[in-house]
């Protein structure tokens with residue numbers, strides 16, 4: 001996750017005080033765990049990475065098993081649990097799980113589509129004292145309902161935002177951009193402000209589950225840059241005005257170098273004074289965290305490097321504790337993800353921003369080329385911007401099932 005607002009607030013403070021804060025290279029004690037506790041969902045969204053449907057799935061972790069895993073996660077110094085699904089509110093024991101997680105002093109977030117949140121559910125969520133609730137909105141009413149394949153889904157999700165907000169729960173909107181909904185981004189940002197929503201999470205499309213099937217609809221690089229220009233300008237204005245709004249992005253770590261570039265273009269005087277310090281902060285952030293600071297446990301207890309790697313399993317918490325699976329580097333993918341620098345190839349290997357971006361999202365590379373270390377086809381920076389002479393070697397995102405040949409990928413040995 002890339003916290004735009006944090007960088008913008010630091011820059012706004014530096015503009016006022018003349019000092020940019022020193023970067024901290026201290027690493028978190030354990031990974032953030034995104035936990036898909038249930039696969040069932042009342043919706044069948046077009047970009048769902050979990051390929052969820054509205055029926056029960058056999059073999060999901062029991063309440064006792066979840067509690068046992070939580071004990072291991074706590075001992076392993078996991079700081080954050082994001083309870084997700086499917087639709088996590090369809091799990092009958094979700095409140096007991098969340099209550100225990102809070103009692104164990106995890107930071108607890110809930111990712112929901114919001115359609116099941118009525119007054120009573122909002123009361124229960126508020127009483128749990130969750131740290132954050134993210135509600136997905138893929139556009140305004142028509143767009144969202146088409147994406148979610150349910151008439152009325154937008155109204156129900158927006159009602160959930162209002163019900164929770166009225167109870168003092170920190171709420172964020174989650175927006176996954178594709179070519180089919182990019183036009184709604186300005187209106188959604190305005191909606192965020194009108195509703196006084198705390199956070200806007202902009203997710204780039206990742207190629208997993210139905211997101212992979214629909215990868216041919218991924219926003220083109222120019223549309224992605226336009227969207228980020230809009231987000232950066234908004235976050236900068238909010239920082240200068242002292243607004244308590246958070247803008248974050250996910251699933252494309254080229255957003256880090258692109259922020260530096262945006263500051264150089266739009267705020268050249270500040271870039272000249274604080275650009276080096278900002279770059280150091282971006283390196284300390286460290287880019288893509290899959291397999292390092294982000295982990296995933298699915299509904300069956302399988303552990304993955306992140307939520308987009310459900311086709312690659314490190315083991316199951318019923319057989320080995322999460323802490324053992326996460327530190328077992330006999331798995332070549334996990335070992336490569338934890339390697340620093342990662343053994344990336346193609347233009348990522350020669351990129352001058354590798355220390356900031358960390359090679360971006362390996363799932364996109366693997367889904368399009370078959371090679372998890374190939375360049376990320378979702379990188380929207382030009383060869384000139386990353387400092388390589390790539391010519392025509394770019395991997396292009398092809399529609400689902402049309403894989404490119406590995407022969408197109410230049411092999412570069414890891415240093």
Ligand code: SF4
Pocket residue numbers: 253254257347348349351352353354357358359360361375376379380381386
């Ligand atoms: S070329 Fe690779 S390492 Fe460089 S910014 Fe793009 S995705 Fe990141």
